[in-house]
Amino acid sequence: MMRHQNTTIKDVARSLGVSVATVSRAMRDSYDVSQETREKVLRMASKLNYKPNVNAQGLASNQTYNIGIILPFITNYYFSTVITGIQEVAWSKGYNIILYVTDDSEERESSILENLSLSRLDGLLACISSHSRSCEYFQKIIDQGTPVVFFDRIPAMIKASKVMQDDSNGAFEAAEHLIHNGYKRISHISGPIGFALTENRANGYRDALKKHNLPIREEWIIHSGFSQIHGEQDVFKLLQCEQKPDAIFAVNDRKAVGAILALKKMKIKIGKEMGVIGFTNDPVCSIISPQLSTIAEPAFEIGTKSAELLIQHITKKNFPANEIVLPGKLIARESTVR
């Protein structure tokens, strides 16, 4: 599969009567080239439309200027916005993004990582699947010298840089908002057990109830998946409780949307009879009726911070692992008005 041959560094060197080494140095702002030569080279390179061959660069220098992103889905607001943030930073620093989608399957995740050719990547940004546990395949990659930065769903056992929203504080604010608005029997439809994100949000919820001396009933805390359908199912379970809650704090907006849809089906008045608050600030919040109160997550910034951090790790050896926590913001809408 030969493609048309582009101009190479040799062509530039030849037409200038200099060596390829000089061209290579000039192209990369290496400081042992005279100002004059550099300009000459740059001009000729652009005239000849010279683009360095990235494979050759990568082979010679052991760098690729590619960063990988591995995550469960891209088809939701949060993830696609994070990627957009990553892309923004990557583009500005000359990095490309290679996308790996796990479909939230641990098997797929491990298969991708086991088969990953690390020679392709300078670093990896990762959000693990909701079924992932030990994540030893990530550890393997890190041990082999490829930096990894985790975001959002992060594995507890692995020492690496991590970027996340302030889950416990956000959850605390969400629950307290419900309390301030007069709700007293507050339930929580949560995510899978064993996730930092899940536990932090559950803890924030518990803390708020404790602070205001409200009962924490374990039957009001339901753990299931992260999706809309899980939200619907969880509501039906809540409605079976002996004592019914009068408000729902959902671990994310998708589950909150599922909850609203289920409540509507049951003809339960949202707000008046049952307050609902989510987490994320998906655009659907202001489309659904009643509009959904939520904690806005800084999705775009999660992306930019993660990418910046990863690039630090790539460019500076022994850059220390960092944990960045970004604040969320309460957005009150109709679903929490009595």
Add this chain to the structure above:
Amino acid sequence: MMRHQNTTIKDVARSLGVSVATVSRAMRDSYDVSQETREKVLRMASKLNYKPNVNAQGLASNQTYNIGIILPFITNYYFSTVITGIQEVAWSKGYNIILYVTDDSEERESSILENLSLSRLDGLLACISSHSRSCEYFQKIIDQGTPVVFFDRIPAMIKASKVMQDDSNGAFEAAEHLIHNGYKRISHISGPIGFALTENRANGYRDALKKHNLPIREEWIIHSGFSQIHGEQDVFKLLQCEQKPDAIFAVNDRKAVGAILALKKMKIKIGKEMGVIGFTNDPVCSIISPQLSTIAEPAFEIGTKSAELLIQHITKKNFPANEIVLPGKLIARESTVR
């Protein structure tokens, strides 16, 4: 930035007492290797955890197993689903995906393409920005021998493979659905002028009205952008018309959602006083109230077909340019019931 050195083809060859050529051939299912040797090599490679260096492979063979995707956004249902489809096929055929996001800016688009190192990519999948016109930078890439397949928003002037939904037929069905449901003054809030997609949907709309002898009033056809806010704005314009329409066919669901929100603000009863139908089948259709009728687009299949087509172009020289049109499907919901 040296990273830990992985095992190379030499290591595998040495520990087996064969040549690197044999290992190389065995690894790639080249047929002039004995069954026995191949198995021996494969076993040793996996034992040594050998992963081929993609830069070296790319440099030697002029292939990268990377395909690029360039598109306006990834933060909406349609695009993220297309990418998921692309990813699916790419993964199964051993290709990686490199993502480029233009933020719907022609400038960004051309800048990305001008700076693109083609040595990085075996082929490109593209959906142009809503402001792109001549797209000569795509032509340049094609001329240099890199295959490009366009999807959804496709440039008219360029000869290349294209994949799209059946826009005119879908629009025809949408309009006819409104007619069947008793609407008589049907308006169309459309996208930017000059797009195949826009024109095809507008034509389908016109054809349906003509067939049923309904008036086509130019003031009922509004061209603007593709986003929700444009949908809202367009509705306010429609409501200024001397003779008001009784139904709206929106070029996509995002605009239809904007329209619904605007109508709600104006206390106009959706369905009864004003029918609304969209195009895409975004999940928001069944979340919004009333639920939005629409033409379901085969987004995932658009992705898989595009990727398959591109891989054909990559692997078979002189594979002829192809235009694939995938059918949509009417999904009737509440917003078109009187």
Add this chain to the structure above:
DNA sequence: GTGAAAGCGCTAACAC
């Protein structure tokens, strides 16, 4: 400040 040359890890033409 610049050039010569080795070598990054692999593929493919050629020889046997």
Add this chain to the structure above:
DNA sequence: GTGTTAGCGCTTTCAC
């Protein structure tokens, strides 16, 4: 069916 070897286009010592 397998080995030898010349590159692929670039970076990077090491001379000068």
